[in-house]
Amino acid sequence: MRNATGPKGGRPGADPATTATLRPAxxxxAGFLRDLFAADAGELLRSTGLTGEAIASLLSLQLRSRDAAYRERYPEARFSVIEREGVPVGRLVEADGDGFTLVVDIAVAPAWRRSGIAAAVLRDAMARWSGAGRGGWANVFVNNVPSLALFAGLGFTGKAEDGAAQVTMTWTP
Structure with missing residues (x-):
């Protein structure tokens, strides 16, 4: 297991430092990861007026499809659960390439967002990558302002190409 520590931002009654642990998924x-996926992907589906059963079926299909695609495209990827004090609060998927590590996916449960957990986990990952002589990169959707700010705040750089749906954020030690 790896620990990540970073500044805490705004969770009442919480410790002043954010500590998160990564462990293999x-x-x-499965239940936690399904709920984590549904917290984001389900928001749009809930706005369509579909029944709860239809939404659950679509989310299940989308989650299985996404995970299968990740495992096919990145067969050596590390699928980790982010925990805080033994409670699952997110997930991180990393895939090593030639001289870099790709952040395939990072997600934090809504109740834990803006608490510093994602930044702490990524800072820890960056230290590991740097120790192995690797940089890092992530593709972030142009409309995902919180994630763009997260990566930029950690020293990743990127620029959206005209009409592109994603920004490739890169970091070099």
Whole structure:
């Protein structure tokens, strides 16, 4: 397990430092990972007027499809659950390439967002990458302002090409 520590921002009654632990995702995490996925992907579906059953079916299909695509495209990827004090609060998927590590996916549960957890986890990852002589990169949707700010705040740089749906954010040690 790896620990990540960083500044805490705005969670009442919480410790002044954010500490998160990464551990390999396991089959027992399926329910948490489903709920984490549904927190984001389900928002749009809930606005369509579909029934709860239809939304659940679509989310299940989308989650299985996304995970299968990640595993096919990045067969050596590390699928981790982010925990805080033993409670799952997010996920990180990393894939090593030639001289770099790709952040395939990072997600934090809504109740834990803006608490410094994602930044702490990424700072820890950047230290590992740097120690291995690697840089890092991530593709971030141009409309995902919080993620763009997160990566930029950690020293990643990127520029949106005209008409592009994503920004490639890169970091070099």
């Amino acid at each position: 396991a089959p027992a995490d």
